[in-house]
Amino acid sequence: MFKSIAVLILILILISTNSYANQCKVDQVKLQVLGSGGPEIDDGRSSSGYLIWYKNKARVLIDAGTGSSVEFDKSGAKFADLQGILLTHLHVDHSADLPGYIKGSYFTSRSADIGLYGPAANYLMPSTSDYLQRLLGDKGAFAYLNDYVNKRDNADYKIVATDVPLIKGQTYEYTLGENIKAKATFVHHGPVAAVAWRVEVAGCSIVFSGDMSNQFDVFSTFANKADILVASNAVPDNAIGAALNLHMTPSTIAQIAKRAQVKQLVLSHFMKRTLPIQKVTQGIIRQKYRGPIILATDGLIVNL
Ligand SMILES: [Zn+2]
Numbered sequence: 001m002f003k004s005i006a007v008l009i010l011i012l013i014l015i016s017t018n019s020y021a022n023q024c025k026v027d028q029v030k031l032q033v034l035g036s037g038g039p040e041i042d043d044g045r046s047s048s049g050y051l052i053w054y055k056n057k058a059r060v061l062i063d064a065g066t067g068s069s070v071e072f073d074k075s076g077a078k079f080a081d082l083q084g085i086l087l088t089h090l091h092v093d094h095s096a097d098l099p100g101y102i103k104g105s106y107f108t109s110r111s112a113d114i115g116l117y118g119p120a121a122n123y124l125m126p127s128t129s130d131y132l133q134r135l136l137g138d139k140g141a142f143a144y145l146n147d148y149v150n151k152r153d154n155a156d157y158k159i160v161a162t163d164v165p166l167i168k169g170q171t172y173e174y175t176l177g178e179n180i181k182a183k184a185t186f187v188h189h190g191p192v193a194a195v196a197w198r199v200e201v202a203g204c205s206i207v208f209s210g211d212m213s214n215q216f217d218v219f220s221t222f223a224n225k226a227d228i229l230v231a232s233n234a235v236p237d238n239a240i241g242a243a244l245n246l247h248m249t250p251s252t253i254a255q256i257a258k259r260a261q262v263k264q265l266v267l268s269h270f271m272k273r274t275l276p277i278q279k280v281t282q283g284i285i286r287q288k289y290r291g292p293i294i295l296a297t298d299g300l301i302v303n304l
Pocket residue numbers: 089091189192211
């Protein structure tokens with residue numbers, strides 16, 4: 001009798017220890033918004049950019065939109081601490097500050113190579129590796145920085161680009177550092193090559209929709225049980241035409257957040273057509289999704 005009780009207790013201890021090991025270490029991981037705006041130049045916000053902090057170091061940069069590098073500076077993040085740069089797609093408002101980060105890194109202590117991950121090419125957009133070459137390669141607009149891409153002689157580190165295949169329903173996984181993994185899946189963003197990212201850090205998962213319309217209907221599975229879902233709120237519910245083909249409406253965001261049972265929803269990538277109606281948007285989402293809805297602002301830190 002005593003023996004079986006002892007075995008039962010031991011099993012319970014093992015189960016609880018194991019589930020603790022898989023639990024999100026909420027005190028170690030934070031999300032910071034660097035840019036909560038879209039492509040407009042008169043919305044008073046920086047374009048897309050996010051940081052994931054782990055143990056008080058900025059470890060992953062997600063998107064490098066216009067102005068995000070200024071917010072990176074203000075955040076106190078150190079470029080030398082980054083273990084990966086993830087791009088959702090190569091629209092200007094998600095990628096144009098990349099050369100600024102690379103040039104700026106010359107004046108930092110970075111010595112380790114860094115991975116740059118983003119979508120493969122389609123008929124409209126270059127691949128992420130090609131984008132890097134066209135900017136910083138031998139024939140690039142900023143060829144004076146080509147040591148960072150093609151050789152190491154005069155550069156302290158190298159940027160290594162990886163193109164995420166655009167295959168519907170597939171998920172690709174990359175290890176960025178100890179306890180940090182990034183997963184990507186192809187999403188529909190009109191004619192633009194785009195991926196969504198799921199970053200898993202110390203048992204916590206933060207998912208970034210990037211810009212997408214959810215026409216592939218893969219996203220609620222991809223975002224399943226995320227601790228934070230960051231969703232682009234670029235269009236209102238009555239969007240039509242090209243805007244609707246590029247972006248998801250608040251109703252779609254609500255449906256995804258509910259189906260995926262995400263713990264917190266962060267709305268970001270606001271535009272002038274969604275900024276003045278944030279309360280309406282929240283109301284639409286609230287009809288389906290019961291968790292916290294956070295409205296992103298530049299510099300905002302979101303705790304898990
Ligand atoms: Zn876009």
